[in-house]
Amino acid sequence: MKHRALFVGLTTIDIQYFIDDIPIANTKIKTGNPDILVGGPATNAAVAFAYLNKTATLASPAGLNAFSSFIDQDLNSVGVDHFDLAYGQEFETILATVLTSKNGDRTIVTHNPTEVKSTISPQKLIDLVEPQIVLIDGFYPEFSLECVRICKERGIPVVADCGSWKPQFDELLDFVDIAICSADFMPPKSKNRKELFDFMTAKNVNSVAISNGDSEIEFLLKEKKGTVAVPKVEVKDTLGAGDFLHGAFCYYYVESTDFERAIQQAALLASFTCSFEGTRKWLNFDHNA
Template sequence: MKHRALFVGLTTIDIQYFIDEIPVANTKIKTDIPDILVGGPATNAAVAFAYLNKTATLASPAGLNAFSSFIDQDLNRVGVDHFDLAYGQDFETILATVLTSKNGDRTIVTHNPKVVDSTISPQKLIDLVEPQVVLIDGFYPEFSLECVRICKERGIPVVADCGSWKPQFAELLNYIDVAICSADFMPPKCKNRKELFEFMTNMSIHSVAISNGGSEIDFLSKEKKGRIKVPEVEVMDTLGAGDFLHGAFCYYSLECADFESAMQKAASLASFTCSFKGTRKWLNFKHNA
């Protein structure tokens, strides 16, 4: 272990089917046995960080349900230490059904999580972990907001996974140092990337990146503005690639102070994960950034 990182947000159970193409309405198709794995934006980011760092810490609700042991075993297997925010409570697992076509595209059907009454306070969590960097994915906003406020006070850098605009980002972004946005992330009144960069600059966020699948990543940091080329691979599956980008960035941001270099290395790992089916097989192979 080199570094300490805390990932706060969503944990899901992903049921992933691999099919030739997305079916039309009112049809039934047969596939091989699906992958059933633990997922979610903050969770997958923690997995990527642990792959590079040997360990990572995740704070998310799992609670008591039919999947409790499965979640524990999966996270333990990939080196992720888990603070269960719903420990000892009955809690409905977030389920996601994923259809992945042969070109690597995926369609996801899921549902939003319920509010959680956390069994550990943000302050105690941060005191115990002593993170060098914290990532939030925007879920469980009350808990996340208190975490980022504490980080702001203590000078702990915070990375935001901005996958899609959520109302809570209006307040969360006041405490963010780095925002990694998908092409779909558009705050109200923003219509393009130029306006998004301006919005983030006005929020005093010092480094912003906008990813777009296999296309170049646009970025704006304190040092410069530019584009990062995403390495080309034979795409087998894109599920979790953005999450892995975020987790890898957290690691490389602690390895090197240069934002562009950290993002370039993270993009290399994210592309690498796309050359494998599922969100775990790539963990068995070595990647050289």
């Protein structure tokens, strides 16, 4: 049976160069042709969910610009149904330049999007998709906030991709059931992970995980604290790995409603993606092989 998941947030165009080492200031590097890929936190999460489920639904602005058809073709090719929140509107694509070194480290230069006037309401979107789970990445807060309010009323679990602190999280987290945080995510006045867990508990977010590259994933499930080991692989590229973790988690959580098990299984897939360059090559392989 196919599951229904909705991912709300950012779609970008990632221009990724593969180099030996991150350059120092005032240097020029010649390298091979870059990969030009569709990315973004919610988008990559939807790709991972679709890899496991054969389909996923993404709501993000793409609009009318030079990349419109490229985005459509890419998302169609990986099984992601796309509700374009800027459909029919001129919209400036979010670009990200990515430098990936031979050890898998990456440096990203990008910019934040502006708020979009959506061509579909959150109410209609959720009515059409009827999701079993929803993920937000914190971008487009007005639209996202209305989505999570509706989900709270309907008992639809909401997962927050907490990559970095954004002011809108202070309100969004009031409607979130599960938060998956990066090691860099830290609310104001929180100085360590204990204070982060306390902050989430005060927000009634009772299921929290903190990823940290290839280190153990720490989690708090209601009052239970624990860790999940991250499988070791030969790392070629870490771009998108955290996003793929989130998308895989959503799939496995819908499958079992077991938070700890879903984190474990998602960590397996996220690590697997790191053994390939770019964010699409791994899709051609079975991660269980």
